[in-house]
Amino acid sequence: MSYSTHTQKKSSREQELIESLSRFINLRWIMVVGICITSISARFVLSISLPLTSILIITFCILLFNSVCIYYQKHVKSYENFANFQISVDWIALVFLVHYTGGIESPVIFYFIFHVIIAAILLSKRECYLQSGFAVLLIVSLSILEYFSIIPHVHIKELFPIPVYDNGLYLLSIIFFSITSLYISAYLATSVNNRLRRREREIVALKDSITDAYNKLEELDREKSEFTYKVTHELRSPLSAIQSLLKSIEEGYAGEISVKAKELIIRSEKRTSFLLTLVNGLLDLIAGRIRKPKEGDIKSVDINTAVKNTLDLMQEKTKAKNLKIKIKSTPTPTYLRIVPDDLDIILTNLIDNSVKYTEQGGTIRVNNLLTDKEIKIEISDTGIGITKDDLNKIFDEFYRSKNAKAVELHGTGLGLPIVKNLIERYGGSIEIQSEIGEGTTVTVSFPIEKQN
Amino acid sequence: MTNQKILIIDDDPDIVEAMRMPLEANSYNVVTASNGKEGLKMAKEEIPDLIILDVMMETDTEGFHVAYELRDEGPDSEYKDCRNIPILMITAISQQKGMNFSPKKDDTFLPVDDFIEKPVQPKDLLERTAWLLAAKK
Numbered sequence: 001m002s003y004s005t006h007t008q009k010k011s012s013r014e015q016e017l018i019e020s021l022s023r024f025i026n027l028r029w030i031m032v033v034g035i036c037i038t039s040i041s042a043r044f045v046l047s048i049s050l051p052l053t054s055i056l057i058i059t060f061c062i063l064l065f066n067s068v069c070i071y072y073q074k075h076v077k078s079y080e081n082f083a084n085f086q087i088s089v090d091w092i093a094l095v096f097l098v099h100y101t102g103g104i105e106s107p108v109i110f111y112f113i114f115h116v117i118i119a120a121i122l123l124s125k126r127e128c129y130l131q132s133g134f135a136v137l138l139i140v141s142l143s144i145l146e147y148f149s150i151i152p153h154v155h156i157k158e159l160f161p162i163p164v165y166d167n168g169l170y171l172l173s174i175i176f177f178s179i180t181s182l183y184i185s186a187y188l189a190t191s192v193n194n195r196l197r198r199r200e201r202e203i204v205a206l207k208d209s210i211t212d213a214y215n216k217l218e219e220l221d222r223e224k225s226e227f228t229y230k231v232t233h234e235l236r237s238p239l240s241a242i243q244s245l246l247k248s249i250e251e252g253y254a255g256e257i258s259v260k261a262k263e264l265i266i267r268s269e270k271r272t273s274f275l276l277t278l279v280n281g282l283l284d285l286i287a288g289r290i291r292k293p294k295e296g297d298i299k300s301v302d303i304n305t306a307v308k309n310t311l312d313l314m315q316e317k318t319k320a321k322n323l324k325i326k327i328k329s330t331p332t333p334t335y336l337r338i339v340p341d342d343l344d345i346i347l348t349n350l351i352d353n354s355v356k357y358t359e360q361g362g363t364i365r366v367n368n369l370l371t372d373k374e375i376k377i378e379i380s381d382t383g384i385g386i387t388k389d390d391l392n393k394i395f396d397e398f399y400r401s402k403n404a405k406a407v408e409l410h411g412t413g414l415g416l417p418i419v420k421n422l423i424e425r426y427g428g429s430i431e432i433q434s435e436i437g438e439g440t441t442v443t444v445s446f447p448i449e450k451q452n
Numbered sequence: 453m454t455n456q457k458i459l460i461i462d463d464d465p466d467i468v469e470a471m472r473m474p475l476e477a478n479s480y481n482v483v484t485a486s487n488g489k490e491g492l493k494m495a496k497e498e499i500p501d502l503i504i505l506d507v508m509m510e511t512d513t514e515g516f517h518v519a520y521e522l523r524d525e526g527p528d529s530e531y532k533d534c535r536n537i538p539i540l541m542i543t544a545i546s547q548q549k550g551m552n553f554s555p556k557k558d559d560t561f562l563p564v565d566d567f568i569e570k571p572v573q574p575k576d577l578l579e580r581t582a583w584l585l586a587a588k589k
Contacts, residue, residue, distance in 0.1 A: 236544060236570075237464060243571035244470035251574050253473035276571065 017079045020122055024086065025073070028066045035059045035097070048158045054100045062093050083122040087115055087131050095138040102156040103146045104165050104174050109139070112178065113185050120189030132186045136179050143171050222290060229286045235279050243272045274410050281414035284345065285397070288421040297339045303368050303377060304329035306340075310347040311366070317355050324363040334370045336446055342422045349415045350379050350442050357407055357440070358383035373448055380441035386434040394432065395420050403436075456585055457481045459498060461491030461518065462506035462542065467572065471504065474574035475581065488518040495522060495534045502584055503534075505564070506542045515541060519564050538584040544570040 039055045042048045069086060076082045091112070098106045112135050119128040146153045146165050153165050164170045246269040248254060250262060257265070304327075311318070311325055318325055336343065354364045358381045367378040386394060390401035398413040405411075423430050428446040458480050462468050465486070472482045483498055485491035487509055495503060503522070507515035519541070522534045529535075541564040565587075566580050 240544060240570040240572075241464055241466035241470065244467055247571065248470045248473040248574050251474065253477045253574060273571075 014079060017083070017122065021079060021083060021086075022073065024083075024118060024122070025066060025069050028062065028069075028090075032059055032063050032066070035062075039101075046158070048156060050156065051100050051154060055097065058093055058096050058100065062090075065089055065093075080123065080127070083119075084127060084131070087119050087122075088134060090115055091131075091135050091138055095142055098139075099142055099146075099151070100154050102159060102165075103153050104139075104143045104171060105156065105160045105163070107159075109174075109178065112139070112182060116182055116185045117189045120186060120193050125190045125194065128186050128190050129183075132182045135182055139178050140175055143175060147171060225286050225290045229283065229290060232279050232282045232286065236276070236283075239272055239276045239279060243269060243276060246272065274412075278412045278414070281412045281418060284418045285414055285421060288418065288425055293339045293342065293425060298337050299340055300335040301338055301340050301343055302333040303336050303343075303375060304333060306336075306343050306347060307366050307368060307377065310344065310351055313348075314351060314355060317352075318364070321355065321358070322361050323355065323358060324361075326363065326365045328365070328367045330368045330370045334368060334375055336375055338426055338446075342425070346419050346422055346444065347377070349419045350444070353415065353442075354379055354381035354383060354440070357381070357404065362439075374445045375448060376446075377444045378441060379444075380439060382439040385436040385438055385440055386432065387436055391432060391434060455479060455481050456501040457483065457498060458502045458504060458581065459491065459494055459500035460484045460504045461486075461488065461494075461509075461515070462504070463487055463509040464506070467506070467542070467570065470572055470574075471577060474578055478578060480581070488514045491518055492521055492531065495537070496531060499533055500537060501588070502538050502540060502581060504540045504542060504568075504581075508544070515543075536588070538566075538588050539564040540566050540568055540580055540584060542568050542570055542572070 035055065036059055039050055039052060039059075043050045043052050072082075094108070094111055094115070098104075098108050101108050115135070116128070116132055119131045123131065143165070145151045147168070153163065155163050246265055249257065250265045250269055307327060307329075311327065351364070351366070358364060362382040364382075365378075365380045367376075367380070369376040369378065384403050384407065386401060387403070390403075393399045394401065395416050396413075397417045400411050400413040420430050423444055423446075426446055428444060431443045431445075432440060433443075434440040458475055460468050460471055460482060462471075462484070463486050468484050468486075472484070475482050483494060483500065485494045491503075491505070494500075505515045505518055507513065509515065519539055522531050522537070522539065524531060525535075565584055568577060568580055
């Protein structure tokens with residue numbers, strides 16, 4: 001875990017450098033165009049006597065260099081060295097431009113500042129200072145070489161009618177101010193950048209610790225569910241055995257028993273039976289949480305057929321209560337991608353609730369719908385309804401509303417949580433609307449886009 | 453009809469007892485085995501009229517393996533004489549989601565004749581037993 005976040009961090013830092021570098025390269029194209037336009041308009045519009053050929057040759061060299069950079073961009077091993085190299089080459093190009101536009105008198109000299117900022121962004125503090133040092137060295141060398149006429153001074157008379165490059169004091173002040181401005185810029189830019197990077201590192205560390213905590217929680221929850229599953233599973237066998245034995249005694253296979261003893265056995269058997277239902281419910285609930293449905297088990301099920309089948313199985317109960325059943329199917333088969341057993345559990349639980357909590361002679365409607373986005377099954381009844389307060393708690397495990405208890409004393413309170421869990425496994429949702437004494441409508445929706 | 457021999461293969465002695473009581477009360481002759489290996493040995497020796505087999509014993513699917521052995525169609529099968537004995541499988545898995553099999557889905561190729569669910573209802577057990585024994589004849 002810690003290893004993977006570490007490498008991820010490193011690569012995100014590198015990723016950032018790569019992105020900055022490619023932005024840097026793009027910027028160079030703009031510089032090339034800018035130099036061409038500026039020098040050509042200075043020459044022809046402002047009639048400044050620039051050595052245009054030399055400037056355009058330098059520009060062409062920059063253009064070539066940039067193309068090479070693009071070409072090698074993807075094969076570079078150390079991006080920091082690549083950045084260092086590019087900045088150095090730029091500075092050499094810049095010093096040539098400065099030389100051909102008037103040397104120490106050239107306004108192009110201000111452009112050194114830009115690369116200081118770029119270096120501060122791309123490189124470490126130390127490297128940024130070293131690069132600034134290199135720039136200072138280039139400016140100083142140029143001034144000295146021109147001052148001692150070791151290289152010729154290009155004089156732009158439109159800017160400086162009287163040349164100042166050979167004025168020692170002017171030269172010293174230019175050198176002093178360019179050194180200080182470069183270093184102050186380097187200091188400001190690196191300190192801002194450092195602060196940003198530190199903040200970013202803090203955020204990454206925070207994000208990592210949150211992700212870690214979340215993963216731990218999730219793992220814990222999974223372990224807890226796994227444990228509960230095992231425990232519940234283990235509870236089944238003894239419960240089954242107890243109930244099987246009680247049944248045999250109750251039905252007299254162990255010999256005659258007194259009426260009172262038989263009554264007590266029946267009571268015990270009922271309680272174990274309830275306990276077993278509870279355990280089975282818990283298993284359904286937890287199994288949905290710890291096991292994802294297997295691809296191979298998911299089938300295309302026509303919801304119309306599934307609803308009909310479920311209602312057929314409940315015929316006995318609905319007839320006993322004289323309930324009217326109204327099914328509205330979709331005009332054509334509507335296929336849902338789901339594990340058939342899961343859909344059975346969902347429908348059986350929901351329709352069974354409607355049957356249970358609707359009085360004699362009531363009506364149960366099942367409405368199947370297909371919209372652009374969803375497959376919907378609406379189950380409504382004319383039953384006892386659910387209060388507003390209960391609606392908020394009805395999906396809580398083991399919760400049973402007062403009026404539900406009035407109808408049926410014993411219930412596990414697991415039906416709806418199981419149903420909700422199952423529906424959510426398929427990205428669906430369940431919504432319940434109810435009016436006390438009027439009835440309840442349960443709407444189950446499955447999104448169509450998740451169906452493929 | 454009377455004194456037909458029934459072999460129960462189940463590792464839970466209480467379930468065995470719960471089934472033995474109603475079966476013996478109906479004059480069946482009950483023999484038992486507490487694991488798959490012992491069950492197979494008993495089946496070969498006793499040649500019962502019906503085998504009641506638990507799915508989950510030492511492993512979750514031990515009962516299935518026993519059933520496959522008993523119904524092995526191969527000419528050299530050790531259990532040639534057991535091939536036609538009806539098998540009633542006891543299971544608690546039909547309600548368990550997430551298992552890698554479910555009897556409802558697999559009964560087309562699972563070599564058993566009927567299923568009964570745990571907890572065992574004596575009436576249900578007796579009905580199925582009578583039905584399987586009658587069908588055999």
